[in-house]
Amino acid sequence: MIRKLVPTLAVGALLTLSACGGAAESSSDGTDGVKMGPGVTDKEINVGLLTDYSGPIAEAATSGSLGMEVKFDEVNAAGGVCGRKIVPVKADTKYDAQQTTQAYRANAKDMLMIGEVLGSVSINAIKPNVERDNMPALAISMNTATLEEKNIYVPLPTFEVELANGVVWAAEQAGATEEKPLKLGVITEGDEVGQPYQDAVVAAAEATPGVELVAKPTYAFGDQDFTAQVSELKAAGADVVMLGTAPAETAGVVGTSAQLGYSPQWIASSGSWFAGLAEPLKGLLNNFYVSGGYGTLADDVPGIAALKDALATYAPDAKPSNFQVGGWLFGEATVAALKQACENKDLTREGVIAALEDLKVDYQGITPEVDLGDGDSIVSYSSRMNTIGAQGELEAVGDFYASDAAKEWGAANGF
Amino acid sequence: MSEPALAVTDLSVRYGAAATALTGIDLMVPRGEIVTLLGPNGAGKSTLMRAVSGLLHVHGGVITSGRVELLGSDVTSDRPAARVRRGLAQALEGRQVFPDLTVAENLAAGGHVRRYRKAQAREALERALSHLPRLHDLMDRKAGYLSGGEQQMLAIGRALMSQPTVLLLDEPSLGLAPKIVETVRDIILDIRDEGTSILLVEQNAAMALSIAQHGYVLESGRIVRSGAAADLRDDDEIAALYLGVSASEGAGSHA
Amino acid sequence: MTLFLQLGFQGVALGMVYALIALGFVIMTKGSNTFNFAHGEFVAVGAYVVVALMPHLPYWMAFIGSVVVTVTLALVAERLLLRRLVSASPTALILATLALAVIVHALVLVVWGVGTKGSAGPVGSGTVEIGDVVLTYSGIATIGTSILVLLALLVFFRWTSYGLALRATASHQEAAAAQGIDVGRMFALSWGIAAALAVVASIFLASFPRIVSPTIGLVALAAIPAVVIGGLDSFVGAVVGGLVVGLIQVLGAGYLTDYGGGRLHEVLPYVLMLVVLVLRPYGLFGSRGIERV
Ligand SMILES: Nc1ncnc2c1ncn2[C@@H]1O[C@H](COP(=O)(O)OP(=O)(O)OP(=O)(O)O)[C@@H](O)[C@H]1O
Ligand SMILES: [Mg+2]
Numbered sequence: 001m002i003r004k005l006v007p008t009l010a011v012g013a014l015l016t017l018s019a020c021g022g023a024a025e026s027s028s029d030g031t032d033g034v035k036m037g038p039g040v041t042d043k044e045i046n047v048g049l050l051t052d053y054s055g056p057i058a059e060a061a062t063s064g065s066l067g068m069e070v071k072f073d074e075v076n077a078a079g080g081v082c083g084r085k086i087v088p089v090k091a092d093t094k095y096d097a098q099q100t101t102q103a104y105r106a107n108a109k110d111m112l113m114i115g116e117v118l119g120s121v122s123i124n125a126i127k128p129n130v131e132r133d134n135m136p137a138l139a140i141s142m143n144t145a146t147l148e149e150k151n152i153y154v155p156l157p158t159f160e161v162e163l164a165n166g167v168v169w170a171a172e173q174a175g176a177t178e179e180k181p182l183k184l185g186v187i188t189e190g191d192e193v194g195q196p197y198q199d200a201v202v203a204a205a206e207a208t209p210g211v212e213l214v215a216k217p218t219y220a221f222g223d224q225d226f227t228a229q230v231s232e233l234k235a236a237g238a239d240v241v242m243l244g245t246a247p248a249e250t251a252g253v254v255g256t257s258a259q260l261g262y263s264p265q266w267i268a269s270s271g272s273w274f275a276g277l278a279e280p281l282k283g284l285l286n287n288f289y290v291s292g293g294y295g296t297l298a299d300d301v302p303g304i305a306a307l308k309d310a311l312a313t314y315a316p317d318a319k320p321s322n323f324q325v326g327g328w329l330f331g332e333a334t335v336a337a338l339k340q341a342c343e344n345k346d347l348t349r350e351g352v353i354a355a356l357e358d359l360k361v362d363y364q365g366i367t368p369e370v371d372l373g374d375g376d377s378i379v380s381y382s383s384r385m386n387t388i389g390a391q392g393e394l395e396a397v398g399d400f401y402a403s404d405a406a407k408e409w410g411a412a413n414g415f
Numbered sequence: 416m417s418e419p420a421l422a423v424t425d426l427s428v429r430y431g432a433a434a435t436a437l438t439g440i441d442l443m444v445p446r447g448e449i450v451t452l453l454g455p456n457g458a459g460k461s462t463l464m465r466a467v468s469g470l471l472h473v474h475g476g477v478i479t480s481g482r483v484e485l486l487g488s489d490v491t492s493d494r495p496a497a498r499v500r501r502g503l504a505q506a507l508e509g510r511q512v513f514p515d516l517t518v519a520e521n522l523a524a525g526g527h528v529r530r531y532r533k534a535q536a537r538e539a540l541e542r543a544l545s546h547l548p549r550l551h552d553l554m555d556r557k558a559g560y561l562s563g564g565e566q567q568m569l570a571i572g573r574a575l576m577s578q579p580t581v582l583l584l585d586e587p588s589l590g591l592a593p594k595i596v597e598t599v600r601d602i603i604l605d606i607r608d609e610g611t612s613i614l615l616v617e618q619n620a621a622m623a624l625s626i627a628q629h630g631y632v633l634e635s636g637r638i639v640r641s642g643a644a645a646d647l648r649d650d651d652e653i654a655a656l657y658l659g660v661s662a663s664e665g666a667g668s669h670a
Numbered sequence: 671m672t673l674f675l676q677l678g679f680q681g682v683a684l685g686m687v688y689a690l691i692a693l694g695f696v697i698m699t700k701g702s703n704t705f706n707f708a709h710g711e712f713v714a715v716g717a718y719v720v721v722a723l724m725p726h727l728p729y730w731m732a733f734i735g736s737v738v739v740t741v742t743l744a745l746v747a748e749r750l751l752l753r754r755l756v757s758a759s760p761t762a763l764i765l766a767t768l769a770l771a772v773i774v775h776a777l778v779l780v781v782w783g784v785g786t787k788g789s790a791g792p793v794g795s796g797t798v799e800i801g802d803v804v805l806t807y808s809g810i811a812t813i814g815t816s817i818l819v820l821l822a823l824l825v826f827f828r829w830t831s832y833g834l835a836l837r838a839t840a841s842h843q844e845a846a847a848a849q850g851i852d853v854g855r856m857f858a859l860s861w862g863i864a865a866a867l868a869v870v871a872s873i874f875l876a877s878f879p880r881i882v883s884p885t886i887g888l889v890a891l892a893a894i895p896a897v898v899i900g901g902l903d904s905f906v907g908a909v910v911g912g913l914v915v916g917l918i919q920v921l922g923a924g925y926l927t928d929y930g931g932g933r934l935h936e937v938l939p940y941v942l943m944l945v946v947l948v949l950r951p952y953g954l955f956g957s958r959g960i961e962r963v
Contacts, residue, residue, distance in 0.1 A: 054884075055784075055884070058784030059783070059785035061784075190933055217927070218927065220933045223919065224880060224919070225919065226923075227676060228921075228924035228925075231673055231677070248786065248885075251880070255795060258879075260676075261804065276785060276786045277786075280788045280789050284795075470844060470847055473844050495848065496851065499850025513837075515841050515957055516841055520837070521838075523834055524835060524838040524846070524849055527831050527838070527849060527850065573849065577849070
């Protein structure tokens, strides 16, 4: 039990200072009889948001964080969870392993759970701590490599699912057959971040009749020129290119292709796109699609209506961004877990982990309901295709669907 | 024309917190004369040069009292550039040429402060080279590759490029063969004959006293002797200490 | 062959950007004896100011505006930080520039937010074709402008009094001061020139299809291997080093992807940098430190 001692002592010290004056044991009971773990008082529940507030992907990450925060604001205005307000503990990871470790160390003792930790880089950095501290964490790294980590949950479809579904959609659109195959290419970062994306596309291509994978170039993090990769795709004659890139690379690849006179159909995962790219890539996005695991601000569903209300009330000046939707959904999952834990009268970390097991989260139509299951599986195989609007916003084409190719790939990989 | 070229009054200098390098120095260089400053290693000769040229701060030194006047103007707290513009130039101890610049570039850098036009620059160069004909054939050579004597000439030539009224020379004979020392001596005289006032720091007292009108002896940061060069040359003690002659020999020639 | 020429062209264009940044490092290192790690962030400031001014002004005025802002920033930094630290140890100076980098980066984030912006280049996405090789306007503008800038620098350092004074200061600081060269002003001049070069580099580093993002300052540090390979004190070396790094990155992405997990082109500049450090610590073109007789 030595493992538990460190956070416990810290919380014990805190509680001694506060009105309760609790004893130094692993948890205390609130006045309402709910067992309380680190970061929980009779009035508040502290939830960590470990994300990139000032690093390379801070624009998207800050938007996502805001989506979560307004979800908490909405819930708090309606009385909170368990009569307690959810308080976001924001810690800047700068999308950097070192910074994440520091951010975690500085704040862990005051957090019941991590509502979001963003990116494989950060997740890998704190994964030993999360396991040791028994810290439940919702991860925004829609990369399957994250799933197997202990105490780490991914409550939305992963980017791999989006890409696999995108392959199937492209084949259908093109009416691809064995006789008239669709030539497919995929470009990803050439490391552990990009590998699962490439694997998923390769698997989906094999599983889909009439799809022939002709090129799968990679690039290195920090590359500034994509002439080589684009030349490879072009030479191979790929009709459709799957993008497992980060947004800046998306701009480089699509822009360079246009300059080299190559214009395939592009299909990106939702992590490869953000609205700011619409301006530099103006005129080049007619045949550009984003396969998204969740809906957009333009959807007419209760979840989006609630999000817009919350944004209008609590963050009226915020520029609309689809990452707010993603953040909101993480907020939903966090709240659902806390509500379940409250129902079980156990707001400790163990209690939250128990609550997350087989937890069903209803996303109010933004994306189909998910079942978190054992925490090591993909929670949903549904995604939807989008085109790009004038301001870079996503515009849905068609409906959510879950392809067999994506499911088969998941099953084959034990998800 | 009444004020001296250079006048140092009651000057004290300190390096860092502790070390006092100069105490109450009074020294004067009349116009058109060569004045020499003698003294053993560590006496403070170079320190005095730095105080006059404004380079003390580069070495972490400060003037704690006293005054430096150049051609009648107080320059004690002027920046080095201002002093050069007023007519002071200096050849540093150990030559200190710009090793990776050519001889021509070294010389041009010496004239930077004057913002010469092309014709003026050429004129200044010709004047400098008239004292130092040896440099003529070396113009395109990197200064770092010159011999010691050549570097010394370049250091003097570079200083002349700003067409100074007062020239400071810090041990120009240092490490040179006797033959070259002769040449340097002639060059110094030549420059003086053009009207330039010269403060010559030397350990080679024989050479220095042979061309100077006046001399000072510095020891441990204080002036211990001063007088006409001829008198100093004939002084037993000086002879013993700096001229490589023993006191008795000196006495013998006197008697 | 077409592919080789295509990649070669892009490699030279990217290499020229690194060369301009590397030259900034070299000029500051020579002129003020300081390796300024904040130089990458000067590049970032340059790009952000151009992008901020572009919608309101003709492009050339946006560029001039950025040069004014970035050079001013460099001069203020030089004056406030470095000139006060002249007698500090080299390590303290380097640490000071690292601190400066963090501060300027934070400043960029405060002023412009964490978001990505558009491209900062003077030309759009157009191209011309020569045979099968596509020459992008960005690439042509990068190479053409860089060559002009290099020529201007050459003229400045070879044939102007200030250029000579700067080289003299770089060669021997005290001797320069003794000639009446204002050494402090030369420090400032070297930082100012480097900052102006940073702005030129920045518009091409963020030229279509590349965009301005907060990481641009880090990207600029890819010029460090170029500096070391060429030699810390060599102008020619900086240019050659920049070209080497650019060509390795682009040609390597085309021809070396089957080796080393496809990341050889990323690692190779640093490998080369280490090799050079071991075999020729003063760089391919740097001076061994000419012996004084
Ligand atoms: N930068 C410095 N910091 C501290 N002390 C110094 C410094 N420079 C010189 N000194 C000291 O000041 C004193 C005078 O030194 P200075 O160089 O002026 O002597 P010098 O007469 O020129 O000697 P030499 O004939 O060897 O050139 C010496 O004791 C020296 O150690
Ligand atoms: Mg001396």
